[in-house]
Amino acid sequence: xPSVHVDLADRAYDVVVENGLLREAGERIARLGIGSRIAIVxxxxxxxxxxxxxxxxxxxxxxxxxxxxxxxGEASKGFGQLASLCSEMAASRHDRSSSVVAxxxxxxxxxxxxxxxxxxxxxxxxxxxxxxxxxxxxxxxGKTGINLPEGKNLVGAFHQPRLxxxxxxxxxxxxxxxxxxxxxxxxxxxxxxxxAMLDELMGLDPNSTAVPADLIARxxxxxxxxxEEDEHETSGTRALLNFGHxxxxxxxxxxxxxxxxxxxxxxxxxxxxxxxxxxxxxxxHDTAAKVLGLLKRFGLPVRLDERITTEAVLDxxxxxxxxxxxQIRFVLLRAAGDAYVDKSLDLDDLREAxxxxxxEP
Ligand SMILES: NC(=O)c1ccc[n+]([C@@H]2O[C@H](COP(=O)([O-])OP(=O)(O)OC[C@H]3O[C@@H](n4cnc5c(N)ncnc54)[C@H](O)[C@@H]3O)[C@@H](O)[C@H]2O)c1
Ligand SMILES: O=C(O)C(=O)C[C@@H](O)[C@H](O)[C@H](O)COP(=O)(O)O
Ligand SMILES: [Zn+2]
Numbered sequence: 630x631p632s633v634h635v636d637l638a639d640r641a642y643d644v645v646v647e648n649g650l651l652r653e654a655g656e657r658i659a660r661l662g663i664g665s666r667i668a669i670v671x672x673x674x675x676x677x678x679x680x681x682x683x684x685x686x687x688x689x690x691x692x693x694x695x696x697x698x699x700x701x702g703e704a705s706k707g708f709g710q711l712a713s714l715c716s717e718m719a720a721s722r723h724d725r726s727s728s729v730v731a732x733x734x735x736x737x738x739x740x741x742x743x744x745x746x747x748x749x750x751x752x753x754x755x756x757x758x759x760x761x762x763x764x765x766x767x768x769x770x771g772k773t774g775i776n777l778p779e780g781k782n783l784v785g786a787f788h789q790p791r792l793x794x795x796x797x798x799x800x801x802x803x804x805x806x807x808x809x810x811x812x813x814x815x816x817x818x819x820x821x822x823x824x825a826m827l828d829e830l831m832g833l834d835p836n837s838t839a840v841p842a843d844l845i846a847r848x849x850x851x852x853x854x855x856x857e858e859d860e861h862e863t864s865g866t867r868a869l870l871n872f873g874h875x876x877x878x879x880x881x882x883x884x885x886x887x888x889x890x891x892x893x894x895x896x897x898x899x900x901x902x903x904x905x906x907x908x909x910x911x912x913x914h915d916t917a918a919k920v921l922g923l924l925k926r927f928g929l930p931v932r933l934d935e936r937i938t939t940e941a942v943l944d945x946x947x948x949x950x951x952x953x954x955x956q957i958r959f960v961l962l963r964a965a966g967d968a969y970v971d972k973s974l975d976l977d978d979l980r981e982a983x984x985x986x987x988x989e990p
Contacts, residue, residue, distance in 0.1 A: 631846030635769065635853045637860060640789040644769055644853070646846045650796035651682050654730075654757060655690025661791050663753050664726030667694045668718050670741035672701040675733040675759050678802040683732055683757065695721040699740065703887035706736045706775050708784075714744050728753040728791075734760035734807075735767035735891060739785070742773030746788030756790045759799040761811020761840065762892055765818065765848035768793045770856040770870075776886060780948040781878040787861055797845060800838045808838055810892030812927040813873070815844070817899060818851045820920050821872050824965035827919055835927045865958075869968045871951060872960040873899035876983060879946025883937050889930075896929035900990065901982040902960065909971065909978070910961040919965070921990055933986035942983050943976060 633644040645657065658667075667687055671680055676698045687694050697717050699705045718727070729752060731741035738756050745754035756768035774785015800808065812835065819826035826847065833844070852870065859866035877898020881889055903920055906912035924931055951958040957979070961971045 631843055633769075633846055633849045633853050635789075636857050637789060640771075642790055642792055644793040644795060644849050646764075646795040646797065646842050646849065648796065648798045648842060650794050651679060651757065651799060652686055654683055654794055655686035655688070655692060657794060658687065658692070658728075658730070658755055658792065659690045661753070661755075663728045663791065665692055666723060666727040667692045667730050668697055668721065668723050668727060669694055669730045669732055670697045670699070670714060670737055670744065671732040672699050672705065672734070672737050674701045675737065679732060679759060679799055683730070687730075695723070699737065701736075703736055703776070703881075703891070704885070706740050706886070707777070708775060710740060711744060711775055714740065715748055718744070718748055723748070723752075725749045725752060728755065730755045730757060731768075732757045732759065733763070734758065735763045738763050738767050739773050739782070740775060742771075742788055742790070743775060743785055746773050746786040751788065754788060754790045756793045758793070758795060760803060760807060761800065762814055764795045764797070764800075764845050765811065766814040766852060768795070769849055769852050770867075771860065776882070780882050780945050783948065783950070795845060795849070797840055797842050800840055803838055805836060807890065809835060809928045810890040810896075813892035813895040813899065813924070813929055815848055816920060816923050816927070817870075817872050817895065818848050820899070820962060820965060821869050821960075821968035822851045822855075822966055823847070827923065827965055830923055831926070865970045868951065868958060868970050869960055872962065872968055873902045875946055875949055875951055875957070875959055876901040876942065876979060878949055879942040879983075880933065880937060882945035883941040893930050896924045896931060897933055897986055899924060900931045901979075901986055903962070904982045904985045905959065905974065905978060906962040909974065910963045910969075912962050912964065916962070916965050925990075931986070931990050932988075933983065935987070939980055939983045943980060946979065947976070
């Protein structure tokens with residue numbers, strides 16, 4: 630079964646992808662040689678389906694565990710839940726010999742990851758992702774953090790996990806909306822780095838939770854190679870993973886958190902980025918249509934709800950980390966698999982792209 634090594638000097642780790650892996654989590658984590666106490670962080674849906682299996686496996690391997698369950702959904706990725714989680718960990722007498730295991734989607738992974746980065750100034754983190762978004766994207770690369778009302782992911786830290794355990798079988802319990810949203814990140818990876826995957830995705834059943842392990846691993850490898858090149862997003866390579874995210878994050882934050890799932894907002898952001906890529910980067914109509922067709926095939930939104938105003942989206946996106954000294958660093962696509970960071974666009978260009986989302990594609 631596939632495994633991807635993320636080669637980051639003293640922060641290197643493996644991402645293991647294997648059906649049934651959750652049941653082996655205890656054994657695998659024990660091999661890391663970390664302390665014997667573990668704070669498991671999960672959410673109200675995931676804990677119900679998969680918490681028992683994880684606790685059983687960790688305890689069989691000799692770990693002492695505490696379980697910390699946050700309410701499911703994006704609204705939990707904020708200071709309130711971070712504070713409660715850190716307090717619960719302190720009250721449970723966790724210390725520098727403890728580790729955090731995140732069991733859930735990207736919300737759990739980002740929040741628990743940030744708690745691990747900051748509790749006692751940093752404790753080891755293991756990610757066990759249970760959504761497509763988290764299996765192909767958020768559990769890998771070390772971005773952790775929380776949202777502010779002003780915008781997405783505005784507070785956080787880089788904290789690489791010590792191990793990532795991806796069990797595709799955990800996707801069996803994922804509802805269909807949450808399954809489909811994950812493909813926005815898969816389509817993003819294909820668009821920026823793997824033109825062949827765009828064609829292959831046409832043959833995938835959008836409603837099946839039996840997502841092939843090798844497709845998940847291929848996405849992880851795309852992300853891992855980019856992260857190895859530019860771990861802290863300083864050279865610009867890692868910014869390519871933000872394709873569709875400038876306007877997407879603006880849309881996600883313009884409505885109450887959780888109303889739109891991350892992948893749904895990114896789908897809209899991808900359509901807007903395709904519009905700008907055709908206009909400013911010479912992207913062909915055929916390639917733009919192919920990517921857009923995939924978003925539609927996976928049932929992702931491509932039209933912006935009229936209740937979401939363009940000004941609200943611009944307000945949120947203008948606080949994004951990709952704005953540096955007033956300049957927008959926007960990811961455009963020249964061709965399938967060929968993305969770059971453009972610095973020539975202004976807010977009027979973005980306004981036009983948001984407006985383009987009002988029409989039927
Ligand atoms: N750190 C990164 O690099 C990175 C990358 C991509 C996304 N993100 C972040 O990830 C978040 C989105 O993650 P998400 O889409 O996984 O959302 P999520 O974590 O909210 O999960 C979506 C829903 O699915 C439920 N769920 C999760 N796994 C389940 C399972 N196996 N069975 C049944 N229900 C399950 C959850 O309870 C939740 O209701 C956003 O906050 C986004 O900003 C971070
Ligand atoms: O890992 C990255 O780098 C990404 O950009 C992956 C994105 O899919 C993800 O949504 C990430 O959280 C965005 O990060 P941000 O720094 O733009 O907030
Ligand atoms: Zn994303």
